[in-house]
Amino acid sequence: MTGRADVVVVGGGIIGLTAAVRLRERGARVTLLAADDPPDTVSAVAAAVWYPSHTEEDPRVLRWARETHTELGRQAASGVPGVVARPTRMLLRRRWDGPPWWAAATGDLVARVGAGPYATELRFTAPTVEMLPYLSWLRERFASAGGRLLRGRLDRLTDGFALAPTVVNATGLAAGRLADDPAVHPARGQLVLVANPGLTTSVRDEENPAGITYVHPRRHDVVLGGTFEPGEWGTRPDPATSAAIRRRCVALVPELAAAPVLGERVGLRPARHGGPRVAVVPGDAPGRRLVHAYGHGGAGVTLSWGCAAEVTRLALDDAESPAALRPAQRSTRNASRYAQ
Numbered sequence: 551m552t553g554r555a556d557v558v559v560v561g562g563g564i565i566g567l568t569a570a571v572r573l574r575e576r577g578a579r580v581t582l583l584a585a586d587d588p589p590d591t592v593s594a595v596a597a598a599v600w601y602p603s604h605t606e607e608d609p610r611v612l613r614w615a616r617e618t619h620t621e622l623g624r625q626a627a628s629g630v631p632g633v634v635a636r637p638t639r640m641l642l643r644r645r646w647d648g649p650p651w652w653a654a655a656t657g658d659l660v661a662r663v664g665a666g667p668y669a670t671e672l673r674f675t676a677p678t679v680e681m682l683p684y685l686s687w688l689r690e691r692f693a694s695a696g697g698r699l700l701r702g703r704l705d706r707l708t709d710g711f712a713l714a715p716t717v718v719n720a721t722g723l724a725a726g727r728l729a730d731d732p733a734v735h736p737a738r739g740q741l742v743l744v745a746n747p748g749l750t751t752s753v754r755d756e757e758n759p760a761g762i763t764y765v766h767p768r769r770h771d772v773v774l775g776g777t778f779e780p781g782e783w784g785t786r787p788d789p790a791t792s793a794a795i796r797r798r799c800v801a802l803v804p805e806l807a808a809a810p811v812l813g814e815r816v817g818l819r820p821a822r823h824g825g826p827r828v829a830v831v832p833g834d835a836p837g838r839r840l841v842h843a844y845g846h847g848g849a850g851v852t853l854s855w856g857c858a859a860e861v862t863r864l865a866l867d868d869a870e871s872p873a874a875l876r877p878a879q880r881s882t883r884n885a886s887r888y889a890q
Contacts, residue, residue, distance in 0.1 A: 555581040557865055558713040560704055561720035562586060563593040564681075564850045565843050567688040568858035569718055574697045576866055581698040581713050585724075588685035592722060595817030596851060597741060597773045598679040599638075599752060599766050603848045604737070604778060606825055607651040614856025616655035621855040622677035631687045632680035636752050636767070640672040641802075643757040668755075676752060679851055680768050704728065708834050715833070716865050718841045722820035725844035731827070736818035737847055738782035741775040742792050742799075744809035755802055763798040771812055774799040778848065780821060787814035821847035828857055830864040841865050 555578075559570040562584025570582045588594055600622060602615050626635040646661055646669065653659045659674040693699055704710055707728050710717035719725055726734030749767040756762050766773040774795050792814050800806045822845025830841045841864045846853055 555579045555714040557716040559718040563591045566720035568854045569861040572858040572862045585703045592817045598851045600676040605849045614853040617856035632684035638676040638752040640754045641668040642670040646670040720843045733823040737821040738779040740777045743812040765803045819848045
């Protein structure tokens with residue numbers, strides 16, 4: 551891709567990358583401006599299991615969750631690096647009072663009578679994502695399609711208009727400053743990684759009075775969690791918290807008792823009071839527009855592809871948008887990538 555871009559996407563995490571890919575698919579000339587390489591983003595730390603954790607019911611959120619579940623399911627079936635559709639058991643300590651608001655997005659949720667302290671057990675299929683190979687795959691997919699990658703930061707979102715007439719703000723926690731949005735705040739999450747003793751099913755006990763508890767197997771390890779601490783900025787793992795997480799997870803899945811610990815991780819989820827902000831506002835001059843896409847908290851992966859489609863509509867679906875009038879520029883070489 552040469553010449554001035556139609557859209558600059560600011561932010562190289564899961565929200566920015568998926569938006570950049572979708573915009574490029576529509577034929578827009580896209581520049582992705584990322585402050586960090588994939589391993590250094592908060593997305594790389596995510597447990598990355600499809601589930602709208604700590605997300606309020608909203609018709610748009612349900613649509614994004616459904617579209618993302620479908621897309622990740624397709625990617626798992628086609629062998630995209632790091633994406634696996636796993637059976638999931640969600641254990642509820644309260645009596646069943648009907649399906650949760652997000653149930654329709656899974657397509658296969660069933661409820662059963664629970665055992666022990668659990669009144670109900672929900673079973674459904676949830677795509678899981680190992681973020682380092684997946685983020686690398688997304689960047690390579692974007693670059694191979696003709697997208698332009700730049701490393702850098704913006705002091706002001708309006709500085710992005712020097713690169714393109716449309717700016718997509720996918721800056722996560724930095725959006726609090728860049729968009730002057732006091733609703734943005736961190737939700738600290740700590741987790742433990744252990745060797746996988748052969749587990750293939752994800753298990754959740756989010757109503758555990760001792761703390762959120764989840765066990766998410768991956769190819770070579772298992773993610774044990776966790777915490778959700780709004781307003782906390784610390785990024786150093788707390789040994790006592792890690793020990794408590796491991797105790798809860800071993801009680802939930804006893805097969806983990808002898809699994810050696812491989813590491814600890816802490817990430818600051820980019821949360822927002824009122825839920826994600828995905829909206830378009832006029833730019834600072836005629837012909838310019840700013841599309842916000844931030845505040846997804848711990849549901850970035852869960853909502854990513856649905857939000858990317860929404861961002862693309864907001865950025866391009868306008869008769870005055872030059873990119874909306876340009877035919878998609880897809881080569882035969884890249885056609886199979888877009889089919890995944």
